[in-house]
Amino acid sequence: MKSHLATKASCIRCGAAVEDAEHVLRRCPGSVWVRGQLGRLLPWISASAPFRHWLFGHLQNRDNTLFCAMAWNLWKWRNSFVFEQVPWQPGDVMRRIHLDTVEFHRLAQGTQRSNPIASDGINSVMLYTDGSWNPQVNRMGSGGVLLDEIGCWICGFAASLGGGDALKSELLAMKKGLTHVWEMGIKSVTCYTDCLEAQQIITNNQDVDTYWHKDEIIAIRALLNKEWRVFVNYVPRERNQVADALAKLAVNENWDWKLWSQPQPTVISLLCQDVLS
Numbered sequence: 001m002k003s004h005l006a007t008k009a010s011c012i013r014c015g016a017a018v019e020d021a022e023h024v025l026r027r028c029p030g031s032v033w034v035r036g037q038l039g040r041l042l043p044w045i046s047a048s049a050p051f052r053h054w055l056f057g058h059l060q061n062r063d064n065t066l067f068c069a070m071a072w073n074l075w076k077w078r079n080s081f082v083f084e085q086v087p088w089q090p091g092d093v094m095r096r097i098h099l100d101t102v103e104f105h106r107l108a109q110g111t112q113r114s115n116p117i118a119s120d121g122i123n124s125v126m127l128y129t130d131g132s133w134n135p136q137v138n139r140m141g142s143g144g145v146l147l148d149e150i151g152c153w154i155c156g157f158a159a160s161l162g163g164g165d166a167l168k169s170e171l172l173a174m175k176k177g178l179t180h181v182w183e184m185g186i187k188s189v190t191c192y193t194d195c196l197e198a199q200q201i202i203t204n205n206q207d208v209d210t211y212w213h214k215d216e217i218i219a220i221r222a223l224l225n226k227e228w229r230v231f232v233n234y235v236p237r238e239r240n241q242v243a244d245a246l247a248k249l250a251v252n253e254n255w256d257w258k259l260w261s262q263p264q265p266t267v268i269s270l271l272c273q274d275v276l277s
């Protein structure tokens with residue numbers, strides 16, 4: 001209002017009488033919802049702390065990229081109500097927070113893209129996969145997420161599978177993920193798994209004729225030998241949270257194959273967690 005950015009002092013989103021910076025970032029119900037989605041990733045500062053204390057406490061945190069991405073997009077969300085005919089939806093805000101977290105984190109770390117464009121100019125995508133096995137219900141689930149070379153969402157997948165074991169679920173997640181990436185026509189991918197045993201057995205030339213899971217191993221090795229560039233790397237479990245969540249979800253569902261073209265808000269907080277880990 002003071003800056004002539006809006007015609008009323010009240011909040012256009014919730015109708016509160018005064019829309020100041022504290023209201024936009026901290027009190028408006030939409031902002032409370034977004035903070036609730038990301039809450040466990042942000043340092044705890046009492047909700048009753050004075051606004052300046054709360055704001056500077058977050059900004060002075062050593063890794064404040066998520067908070068900055070959140071605050072920036074809460075402000076832009078508010079502006080979308082004032083200036084745009086179709087204001088953003090809460091899911092749009094979460095997706096934008098993830099994209100900015102990826103970018104801010106990269107800038108703050110002073111690092112290059114996590115999966116740089118190769119010298120031949122082909123962009124390399126990142127496939128994170130995970131399997132889950134629940135012996136109590138005798139079911140496996142496979143999950144995965146495909147990100148572009150800078151870490152932005154391309155798609156997520158999950159598949160519910162029958163009886164098996166933990167290693168088989170990991171192998172099937174890699175097989176399903178790599179098959180999907182190949183069918184998308186992508187020519188360069190780095191596949192990440194948090195199962196060191198699966199990573200090692202796939203990437204060495206060991207004879208697997210006597211292995212229980214030789215069919216899955218041979219199928220994945222055949223995928224690796226297609227005409228594309230594919231690497232299979234190990235990633236610590238704490239940086240594979242999205243694939244883990246989707247695999248666990250698949251154990252409890254009955255999905256032959258489920259694909260998400262956009263991440264759900266609950267998945268976005270895990271994406272941010274993978275970025276910040």
Ligand SMILES: [Zn+2]
Binds near residue numbers: 011023029
């Ligand atoms: Zn409001």
